[in-house]
Amino acid sequence: MASFAAMALALLLVWRGLAGHDVVLFFCAYLLLITATGVGNGSTYRMIPAIFHTRAAAGIPPSDTRALALAAAAGRRDASAAVGVISAVGAFGGFFINRGFGASVGATGNVSAALAAFAAFYAVCLALTWFGYLRRPGPAAATGPAAARV
Numbered sequence: 001m002a003s004f005a006a007m008a009l010a011l012l013l014v015w016r017g018l019a020g021h022d023v024v025l026f027f028c029a030y031l032l033l034i035t036a037t038g039v040g041n042g043s044t045y046r047m048i049p050a051i052f053h054t055r056a057a058a059g060i061p062p063s064d065t066r067a068l069a070l071a072a073a074a075g076r077r078d079a080s081a082a083v084g085v086i087s088a089v090g091a092f093g094g095f096f097i098n099r100g101f102g103a104s105v106g107a108t109g110n111v112s113a114a115l116a117a118f119a120a121f122y123a124v125c126l127a128l129t130w131f132g133y134l135r136r137p138g139p140a141a142a143t144g145p146a147a148a149r150v
Contacts, residue, residue, distance in 0.1 A: 001134060003040030004126040008119055010036055015115045041090075045083065047133075052079035 010033035017026030056075035060067045097118075104114035 001126055001129050003036050003043060004122050004129060006036035007033055007040070008122045008126070011115055011119050011122065015112065018111065044086070048082055048086070049076070049079040052076075052082065 010029050013029030014026060014033060017023070017029055053072060053075035056071040056078065057068060060071055062068070100114040100117060101111050104111050104117075107113065
């Protein structure tokens with residue numbers, strides 16, 4: 001969540017730098033945006049194995065070492081598949097960001113519409129992150145990602 005919040009703040013500063021023709025503010029804000037994006041990307045790839053391991057081991061008593069070992073192997077296998085799919089989907093990000101800027105400039109003559117769309121996307125991602133990982137899970141969500149507490 002902190003990464004999405006930092007990305008939204010950096011995006012606001014990027015817009016202010018562009019609007020005010022302040023190259024230093026734009027450059028520093030863009031560096032903050034890229035850094036926050038990298039932190040978010042790294043945290044995602046760190047979180048995936050932990051979630052799949054927790055879900056695979058749910059309900060297995062700690063004394064059953066054989067079942068825990070099998071669950072750990074299944075968690076690694078499933079996490080590897082998820083990382084592959086998530087990486088493939090994430091690769092489109094570089095394409096869509098450039099297309100967003102191009103469409104915004106083509107339609108309005110500036111990048112404000114693209115920046116607003118990105119800010120809305122970050123807000124949705126922030127809400128989904130809270131809902132999926134940070135809210136207190138109820139009894140029905142006891143094995144979901146929020147229960148992994150990562």
